[in-house]
Amino acid sequence: MKIQPEQAISILQEGGVVALPTETVYGLAADAFSPSAIGKIFELKRRPQDNPLIVHIHKREELSLLCSELPPSLDALIDAFWPGPLTFVLPALESVPLEARGGLNSVAVRMPAHPLMRQVLASTGPLVAPSANLSGKPSPTTAEHVEEDFGGAFPVVDGGPCSRGLESTVIVYFEKSWHIARPGALSGEELGGIVGKAVLPLPKTEKPLAPGSHYRHYSPEAKLSRLTAGSGVVLGFDERLYQEASKVYTLGSLQDPQGVAASLYALLRRLDSEGVAAAEVDLDFPQSGLWNTIRERLLRAIDVN
Ligand code: TXA
Numbered sequence: 001m002k003i004q005p006e007q008a009i010s011i012l013q014e015g016g017v018v019a020l021p022t023e024t025v026y027g028l029a030a031d032a033f034s035p036s037a038i039g040k041i042f043e044l045k046r047r048p049q050d051n052p053l054i055v056h057i058h059k060r061e062e063l064s065l066l067c068s069e070l071p072p073s074l075d076a077l078i079d080a081f082w083p084g085p086l087t088f089v090l091p092a093l094e095s096v097p098l099e100a101r102g103g104l105n106s107v108a109v110r111m112p113a114h115p116l117m118r119q120v121l122a123s124t125g126p127l128v129a130p131s132a133n134l135s136g137k138p139s140p141t142t143a144e145h146v147e148e149d150f151g152g153a154f155p156v157v158d159g160g161p162c163s164r165g166l167e168s169t170v171i172v173y174f175e176k177s178w179h180i181a182r183p184g185a186l187s188g189e190e191l192g193g194i195v196g197k198a199v200l201p202l203p204k205t206e207k208p209l210a211p212g213s214h215y216r217h218y219s220p221e222a223k224l225s226r227l228t229a230g231s232g233v234v235l236g237f238d239e240r241l242y243q244e245a246s247k248v249y250t251l252g253s254l255q256d257p258q259g260v261a262a263s264l265y266a267l268l269r270r271l272d273s274e275g276v277a278a279a280e281v282d283l284d285f286p287q288s289g290l291w292n293t294i295r296e297r298l299l300r301a302i303d304v305n
C-alpha cells in the first residue's frame with residue numbers, strides 16, 4: 001500500500017516497519033535504537049539473526065551516536081560520497097543495539113541520497129534498513145517489487161525506480177587500509193581516487209568481517225548459467241546478436257554500465273514473473289568499474305542454482 005512520507009514517519013515513531021526508497025534499492029526501515037522494531041524486520045525478511053543491518057543517518061553529526069572511533073580518510077570519503085551509496089563499517093558504541101549489528105562490535109553506517117528517505121530520516125533519527133526483499137530474492141528497485149515480496153497491504157513510500165539499482169558499497173578499515181566487504185554502486189576505482197591507493201576486496205580469510213556474504217542472495221527462481229551454447233533463453237547485450245537463442249532478454253548496452261545496473265534486479269524478477277525456467281548469461285563484459293559489481297551479482301545469481 002502506497003503511503004506518504006508523513007505516515008511513514010508516524011509508523012516508524014510508533015515502533016513499526018515501512019519500506020522506503022533509496023537511490024540504491026528500497027529499504028525495510030525501523031528505528032535503529034529499538035530492539036523490538038528491529039526484530040520485526042528480521043521476522044518479515046526471514047533474515048538470519050547474525051546478518052547485521054546498515055544504520056541510515058541524515059547528517060554527519062549522527063555518527064557520534066553510533067561509533068566510537070573514526071578511521072583516517074573517513075572524512076575525505078564522506079566529503080566525496082555522502083549522501084550516496086557508500087557504507088562504512090565502524091567500531092560501534094555499546095548503546096547501538098546488538099540486534100542491529102548482528103552481535104558484532106562494529107556497526108555499518110550510510111547516509112542515503114534519495115530525497116524522500118532523507119525527509120523521513122530528518123524526523124525519525126537513525127533507521128536500520130536492509131534491502132526490502134525476502135532473504136534470497138533480488139533486491140527491490142521499485143515500490144511494486146516490495147509489494148511482490150510483502151503483499152499489497154504492506155506500507156511503502158513510492159519514490160519511483162531507484163536510480164543506482166545496486167546496493168551500496170560496504171567498506172571496512174583494518175590493517176591501515178580500507179577494504180571492500182561488499183562490492184556495490186560505487187566502484188573500487190572511485191574509492192581509490194579519494195584515499196590515494198587501491199581499495200581492494202576483503203581477503204577471503206577475513207570472512208567474519210563480511211557476515212552477510214555467505215548467505216544466498218540475488219537469485220531468481222530461473223536457473224541461470226554462463227553463456228555456452230546460447231540456444232535457449234539468453235540474458236545479453238543490445239549490441240550483440242545471439243542467433244541460436246530462443247529468446248533474448250537484454251541487460252542493456254555495453255556502453256552504459258549504469259543503465260545495466262539500474263535495470264538488473266527488475267530483469268531478474270521479470271524472468272520469474274514470465275515463468276522462464278532457465279537462462280544463459282553473457283558475462284563477456286569489461287572487468288572494471290561498475291561492471292565488477294554487475295558481474296559479482298550475476299555470478300551470485302548463477303552460483304546459488
Ligand atoms: O544500498 C544499501 O546498502 C541498501 C539500502 C536499503 O540502503 N541496504 C542494504 O542492506 O543492502 P542489506 O541489509 O541488504 O545489506 C547489508 C550488508 C550485508 O552484506 C551485511 O553483512 C553488511 O552490510 N554489514 C552490515 N553490518 C556489518 C558489519 N558490522 N560488518 C560487516 N558487514 C556488515
Ligand code: MG
Nearest residue numbers: 130131132139
Ligand atoms: Mg540485501
